[in-house]
Amino acid sequence: MKLRVENFGPISYADVEIKPLTVLIGKNNAGKSMLAQLIFTLMTLTEGYIPRRFLTSMLQHIRTTEDFIAPYLRQVDDLRKKIKEAREITHLSCVKMVVDMIIEYLTQYLNKTLGDFLERYFAMELKSLVNLYSDYTRVECAYSKYSIAEFTITKDGNLSAKFDIKMMDELIDNILKDEETNKLINRVIRSRGGRDFTSTIAAIEKIAEFIFPKRPLLSTLYIPAGRAGLLEGYEAVSSALIALASTAPLKGISVPPIPGMAYEFYSLLLQLTGRKGPFEKMSDLFKEVIEGEIVFEELKLPKSKMVYRFKFKDKESSVDLIHAASMVKELSPIYLVLRELVDKGYLLIIEEPESHLHPAAQVKLMEIFAQLVNEGLEILITTHSDILLRKLAHLVMEGLTGGRANANLKPEDVAVYLLKPDEKGYVTREVNILEEMPTFDEVIEQLYEEERNLCYLSLQREMNEASPRNF
Template identity: 25%
Template sequence: MVRLVVKDFGPFGEAEVELKPLTVFIGRNSVGKSMLAYLIWALTLAIPRPTRLEKAIVDAGGNKALEAVIEKAKRGDDFKEELMELMNIAIYVLPKALAPSVEEALKKVFTFDLDELVREGANHATITLKGERTSIETTINGKNVDVSIKGPSIDEFISEIKTSQREVTISYDKSRFTISVPLTRTSRFSIIELLYTFVSVYIMLTLGGPFKHLIPLPLPVGLFPFLELFSALLPDSRAGISRTLLRPYIPIAITYPDKQYVELYYALAEWVAKESIDLAAVKPLLLEMGCSVEPVIEEGVYTIHIKTWSGKRLRLPQAPSGIREVLTVAIALSSRGPPHVVIIEEPEAHLHPRAQGALARLIAKAVNRGKHVVLTTHSDYMLYRLNDLIALSRSPERARALGFAEDEVLRPESVAAYLVKAEGDRAVVEKLDVGPEGFSEDEFASVAVELAEERARILSS
């Protein structure tokens, strides 16, 4: 279980959110739903860079331990004790190495100065991730970011280390998997790369929850610069971005979230071509949208063409708005690998209610296959459909009789739902109980009653 706790962040005085396999934020416009979703995405991207980790180790006096590991490794001697000392130093300096990465992620994701993330009238903001074994607290004070970490020691975390001239094998306590690191070149770079992989795994495994899913297995050293592919934000206005930006090598300045969306699209298009996407899972939604997909190489990269129900073949930027809006969402949810954390703003945008129902079933499939999904939504249809899928978990036989596959049903314990609303001069987050029939629909029901009452007044006049 991972909990996100914020204080004086954005419009929030204090809010706490538990991140479950499916986390849903509902509420009116401009109350902070997307801000929480973007924050979750930013935190999944905040992994320290190898150069920052090396500098922090050297600044802390770890250069001697680093050179000792390198020399012993070159001679073929066992360097387990020296490596343990070096890893202890790496964990000690981790907050210092992590702080600039958190700062960078927040700036890129929110696209404005850090002090604008602090609630009006407050001196500073805190963002805390409370994980299974580790707690990471980020403090934003003016334009500065400080990070503190409370987690297990090396002795508590590592169960075994074996070293040789060619390989380091580290077994991690409680995770039940082993990482083997080949030292093809025993150099300063290879040892720093090893430490970088180690601290990244330490953060993710001890936090747990969705962060654990950022670790691909088997785990090759040097992969972490590409972590942005393992956590994806599907921002609002996907249809507009698809129409204007999905052209190979388009020379235009765009915001980081939109840039990452474009890069994700090309990665997903390649995965479709290489059959890393479960297109059978996407097919019901595509049928509802009246289209099929075909990967095509254009200007040296994969892109996606659409064949509509009328037989017309189109590039995705030329497709109808609903298809442009939902296609990347559907492919990301149905990928057999990354992205493992999928964050979607308004998945219902431009979709007919029946299409929203098909998308809800695809979301359930993704959750049941191990992805973590975060949604912000204004749609009563999406909410009702998710609740239907939760209610069906009470009776698998009835679900099958109604045409629902086992992996299209949501277990209540896999879902967290929150109502985000304004109270006075701040936003608050209210946790909604998720039971056998789903979670509260009162927010949308009250709006429906208001509209019905207004219509009655109009018709009676």
């Protein structure tokens, strides 16, 4: 994914490309989290487009709505009618019909649902997303070499969006060269819009795969900052929601809205059931960092109860996860999501993974991220830690010099973006961490200068007090 952003919150301009490991750095309120949340929103918006993925039990997932499916099925029906009514149908004209259908459908879908997605995940009105110094927000998202989505939000909160295809001739030429796709198109043409609904769906799916990168359904996960506090509040929040669910409307009680990413975090916790996923062995690397293990309790308790405990290393004793140390509570959601929910091709977005971590643990954490990336997981982090960045640079250097095969990184797999202030907010600048190391040296220099001045004043005072008085 490549993303170009203008006048979005505190960001006056951003131009980023999502790599296997992407890092966003900058001062507080520079827009790192907003940019990460925007990436999450745009990824979840279209990751389930491929038709067959909707014909599963995942239809009931919270992110999936009938607004996505019903219009799509109508589009398929319209396509079959067009094919039936066409005087002459060729492979080329059939592919063009399908591509035009996808463009029309996604443009309608974006205009109908994008606003709701943005308001839900950012927990604010659309007009509040516009930069204070501008009358509009503009976002351009290239999902692949060919597909691009654009939207604009005005100061009044009006949103307009469109989906388009770049290099249409090249795209269609590549589609027509694919043997499997041609076989499916043959079936569609032979049926002339008849009852071969399955072939029509399959042909659309194959053509869509040339437009969108093939990703697993619901494969973008977001772990926000403040995990320890959210984890501590999980039982209280979930218990309250469950208790109020049936009676609140009758009693006229309105439940306050939960911020979008907190809601997403709680939905992740609800998916944790103690099962082990494809990254189980990789997630075991976290045991060294947290100096223990997170164990699942088989208890017959309501879903509102956090049924995980922290077991101390080399000891039989354990405590409820919400009563563990802050470092454990910050890392355990990352650990559990990696152990149970992720798979190759997923994008995991983590805000400030270094929170409450000792510098040595931060170094180990970056090594784990590198190994996860090498196993096929995509990771995006926001951070204030120059320790993480320095270790990242070392891992890239090891990749160039043939260091540890499982932990080093290729330079082309890493992108670091610094949000720097300008006259209207913040702009992104890509940083080559092999040539320049973003650190907090300027802060250290300020402290050193302040310390030197204080020492000088203290020495001067002592000298004045020691000098003989003049009478």
